[in-house]
Amino acid sequence: MRRIVRALLDGRSLQLRRQNQESRIQEVRDMFGYLDNNLNGLHDPSYQMHDQLGEVMTSADFTYAIQEFVQRLMIPGYSRKRFEFEPLVKPETLPNFLDVTRYQRRAGMEDLEYLGEKGSPRAGSIPDATPRRFHVCQWDKQLDFSMKTLVNDDLGYIEDGARSAGEAARRTLEKFVSRFYTNAVTIARLTFLGALYQINGRLTSARISTARMAFNQRVDVRGEPITATLAYVVYHRGLVDTVRTIRASQLVPELATNAVNVVAGDFIPIQDPYIVGVAPNLPWHAFVNWRDDNIVPFVLARRAGVPAPLLIRKQTDKVIVTSLLDAGTLAPPVMGDFATGNIEIQIYDEWGTYIDPGDTSHSGNMFDDRGCFYSSGTAP
Secondary structure: OOHHHHHHHHHHHHHHHHHHOOOHHHHHHHHHHHHHHHHHHHHOOOOOOOOHHHHOOHHHHHHHHHHOOOOOOOOOOOOOOOOHHHEEEEEEEEEOOEEEEEEEOOOOOOOOOOOOOOOOOOOOOOOEEEEEEEEEEEEEEEEEEHHHHHHHHOOOOOOOOHHHHHHHHHHHHHHHHHHHOOOOOHHHHHHHHHOOEEEEEEEOHHEEEEEEEEEEEEOOOOOOOOOEEEEEEEEEEHHHHHHHHHHHHOEOOOOOOOOOOOOOOOOEEOOOOOOEOOOOOHHHHHHOOHHHOOOOOOEEEEOOOOOOOEEEEEEOOOOEEOOOOOOOOOHHHHOOOOOOOOOEEEEEEEEEEEOOOOOOOOOOOOOHHHEEEEEEEEEE
């Protein structure tokens, strides 16, 4: 207890000296000295010093000292908005960093033809499977700091780095997936395909119905109808109340009529915090469920053995010995390296996607446009 009082006294005296208040230093020393001289009385119920001690404890100097030197706490950081993208992408596992080829069947056999008596059937054909290439890339970040910094981190600011590293890896992956459908190449291709793949209208129940009807008219490379059902609406974070209104309304919320809202509850909303837009022109997207319709809009590939990010720390090169001839044992990693005492950590992950031949940035693109629908949200 006396060591604490002494530390508080020295700290307050130093502060007053820096503020050129030399005249108050002795006053402060007398107050702290009084408390120090009467510490034994704290354990003696018969010792009557409550009034005097209370006066010292509530003085401005003591209160300031307690706040300045004892009440040192860490304020929690912000809660990060998360992008739950998993339903939108088909997972792939690759054996290494080399390109891997998968083949996609995009149509079946031709229709049968009527054959008259003693006629000879004509040869049919099946379209060639379309080769699709994937690869994974390495993603990482390195940090280093001194051993003393970690030891002195009484607030846990650096020790909390493991959680921050995981959040950084997840955030980077979320942005990577978001670029699958927000990059210029994807938007240009959907726009080129016409009204069944893209509109300019803002998010309304009627336009979600338009997107659903567009999916309902999807065909394969032969022009044969295929099953494509709208399952997900991915939207800008500024549209959260619009989405809630559409899903909760039994009647069309944009019209003052008794028209039935035919899309209420028929889609799963997913908020993408990385979609860029300025109100009221906020983009939105619609996608099928690849598990149900076998139409894969996007692919997210990982290398076998690395299903999640890794937090890696460099092993120390220090050895603890008891004599110069002792083989020694490895020192704790917190001691850092021999030369500088630095501690090095790395946040490491691996992921990739379909390599679109038309996307020179290799940022990822559509695997199959039949599962996508886009709206710029620019028209009222």
